[in-house]
Amino acid sequence: MDHRATARIAIIGAGPSGLSQMRAFALLESSGQKIPEIVCFEKQNDWGGMWNYTWRTGFDEYGEPVHGSMYRHLWSNAPKECHEFADYSFDHHFSKSIPSFIPREAFRDYILGRAEESNMRRCIQFNTVVSYVEFDREKEIFHVRKKNLTTGKSSIEDFDYVIVAVGHFSMPNVPYVEGIETFPSQVIHSHDFRDARQFAEQSILVIGGSLSAEDIALQTFKFGAKSITISYRTKPIGCKWPSKIEEKPLLTRMEGRSAHFPDGSERNFDSIILCTGYKHHFPFLNDDLRLVTTNCFYPSQLYKGIFFQEQPRLIYLGMQNLYFSLSLFDAQTWYVRDVILGRIPFPNKLQRAEDMLAWKTREEKIEDKLDALDFQTAYLKELTSATDYPLDDLRLSGTAATFKNFLDDKESNIINYRDKQYASSITGTKAVMHPTPWMEVNNYSSVDFL
Amino acid sequence: MDHRATARIAIIGAGPSGLSQMRAFALLESSGQKIPEIVCFEKQNDWGGMWNYTWRTGFDEYGEPVHGSMYRHLWSNAPKECHEFADYSFDHHFSKSIPSFIPREAFRDYILGRAEESNMRRCIQFNTVVSYVEFDREKEIFHVRKKNLTTGKSSIEDFDYVIVAVGHFSMPNVPYVEGIETFPSQVIHSHDFRDARQFAEQSILVIGGSLSAEDIALQTFKFGAKSITISYRTKPIGCKWPSKIEEKPLLTRMEGRSAHFPDGSERNFDSIILCTGYKHHFPFLNDDLRLVTTNCFYPSQLYKGIFFQEQPRLIYLGMQNLYFSLSLFDAQTWYVRDVILGRIPFPNKLQRAEDMLAWKTREEKIEDKLDALDFQTAYLKELTSATDYPLDDLRLSGTAATFKNFLDDKESNIINYRDKQYASSITGTKAVMHPTPWMEVNNYSSVDFL
Secondary structure, eight states, X not given: OOOOTTOEEEEEOOSHHHHHHHHHHHHHHHTTOOOOEEEEEOSSSXXXXXXXXXXXXXXXXXXXXXXXXXXXXXXXSSOGGGSOBTTBOHHHHHSSOOOSSOBHHHHHHHHHHHHHHSSGGGGEETTEEEEEEEEETTTTEEEXXXXXXXXXXXXXXEESEEEEOOOSSSEEOXXXXXXXXXXXXXXEEGGGOOOGGGGTTOEEEEEOOSHHHHHHHHHHHHTXXXXXXXXXXXXXXXXXXXXXXXXXXXXXXXXXXXXXXTTSOEEEOSEEEEOOOEEOOOTTBOGGGOXXXXXXXXXXXXXXXXXXXXXXXXXXXXXXXXXXXXXHHHHHHHHHHHHHTTSSOOOOHHHHHHHHHHHHHHHHTOOSHHHHHHHHHHHHHHHHTTSOOSOOHHHHHHHHHHHHHHHHHHHHXXXXXXXXXXXXXXXXXXXXXXXXXXXXXXXXXXXXXX | OOOOTTOEEEEEXXXXXXXXXXXXXXXXXXXXXXXXEEEEXXXXXXXXXXXXXXXXXXXXXXXXXXXXXXXXXXXXXXXXXXXXXXXXXXHHHHSSOOOXXXXXXXXXXXXXXXXXXXXXXXXXXXXXXXXXXXXXXXTTEEEEEXXXXXXXXXXXXXXXXXXXXXXXXXXXXXXXXXXXXGOOSEEEEGGGOOOGGGGTTOEXXXXXXXXXXXXXXXXXXXXXXXXXXXXXXXOOOOOOXXXXXXXXXXXXXXXXXXXXXXXXXXXXXXXXXXXXXXXXXXXXXXXXXXXXXXXXXXXXXXXXXXXXXXXXXXXXXXXSOOSXXXXXHHHHHHHHHHHHTTSSOOOOHHXXXXXXXXXXXXXXXXXXXXXXXXXXXXXXXXHHTTSOOSXXXXXXXXXXXXXXXXXXXXXXXXXXXGGOOOBOTTTOOBOOOOSSOGGGOOSXXXXXXX
């Protein structure tokens, strides 16, 4: 690795992971240390990434894929205590204790609150999309072609490091379902789901068995769908659903309005929502730089889940399945910073491969959600123990325990799980109750901390 | 220009214009003449371009923008006699006389019927997207980077000519409307409109005043929408609409479900369909090769409406507003072929500029639809008179006259205009009547020529 503080670093994306990377460097800079030159390219006109809600679907005003997958009434689907920055608490941001489950507006406000503390916004080129990255082996440098979307002008800049911080919840994975082309009404992917009220009084077929399916079923239930059928591929979500929501194995085919299920039953639907997940999608990277991975807890091409093994000056943030999110990004970005600055030794290729294989072997033993959570907790521990990120083992274990309690609570009460309160492992503060049960909140006038 | 029959030509897109270009060369080849090497890159898995209907919206299975903007029940919106190949008649293809207005399936069948006559399919690389084109000034050659979507592998090939045949009805133009983010239901662009039955019983707001707005209003009317309000920017379509369809000037803002209009009225809607047109969108071309144009009848960077003035070995097909379509593509592609082969002299830059300015001056005088049609007829005449494409002046003038009759007929009877019959200027054949009036056809079992 090249440890110069004089390096040039490109960060692609000013969402939570890119902002976290800038935070890590900004803290050093504010303590008077020299940091590398950072340029962040962001295709949107503001920072916040996925947390910038948009009414648009498909393509934006410049013909770029719309990044956002958020819906109007999205609330966090895990307690905020599981997604707390160790160096910037919810208490600090909101100046009081707030409920454990919060709407997207509040979550965005919290993330951007920390970003605004530093002056890293000056490093960001907004409305600028990275269209191509290749590594020049001769000059040992990355050529990054970017395009200013407002002027339409492209140009190439060179960098010593490229940090891919574009997330992996933006490009829909849309499998073909036999006969779906005969369905006479709306078929959308969860990426394009914006407002559950559109589905009031409808019979909805939700295809998928993971978190999107679960939450979109809840959303459409809350806003008055007549019935929701969740059709899962691998296994049912298995909650105690209300009578309007049922789970069925993956349909075998559509025929007009009718879905046929493996048990021989069939049922008519008014709309189909594909909750079939997202792709890791990096069309802007040259073939030899492109991470190829399924959804897993340890992408096999990434040392420490971060550094591209074949070219470790190419860095990927947050490409894992995420139990932890903000603190996982921080754990990674503090580590990245310290590797770039030479504070953490960077082993040779074989040593890295051995470390990666050890983690992959460990990952293969994951059998259920709790194993996966333990795996990710151990992963965070390894990263944070190498840096000054203030998430010590005790706090991290506390957060993991809260996560487990929450998973239990959700399983026992899927409809009302967002009304529970948890305590922060960072500050010790117990969340307050919502003034209104989540199922009854349909606007934010009753959310007093907004 | 380089006139070698040994040139290598890249065609981007195997839709109607790309297929037309291959046809032009194939005809020469089948008469024993040597033709250049042609490689056509097509991102879909079949030829037909826009005419390949898809249930998908947004992104395809590879994360590429879905090309298709067609809807299930789309029928031609002009008589087939205005869109007839001069060298391959509808009579020939269907072996009988068929009605003037035909569903998309029949139109696709006709287009592909001609394509299947040649063996040009061997030139096409399917599932292959062109991701970048740049011109190497030193070697005087185009570098074309393509990606095989099924393998994910990219590679670069060099070409003497690049023909851009990707159309301009695929990338939606989506303007912001004040308050649209507060609308609690579905907002789609016509690009994503697939099935009018989804809007049955709904009050629809159609934003736009051109052909998409007109036809989507008719579609939703036919399939049972409660009401349709067309909100136009420039001027009303001005047909004699049935009482369920009304036209209003461009709304000033949305507020929840309610659209506010300049006359002070407001009205609630269940869905919004943006018929706001498409962008000329060529993100795969280096800045210096990219056509920048609005919708017009003579893009000012294209000599003969075809050859990119700054680099005339870069060729654009069908980038004009289209009254004529298939015959316009043929007029262009026969001309392109003969320029490449040195059969048509290619003037120097100044001479080209003078010719372009003369056409632009003429275009500026267009005041209405009839002027525009006359302009495009004259444009076709100039092109076809230089080649052996069998569209003589008499036939072309006949087709133009049919177009004018049709425009009159449509204006006087918007609901039933598709039940009219016209005569072919190519064969003289008069179309037969539909067995069922268009307004009553809701499946194709009654369309006996399919």
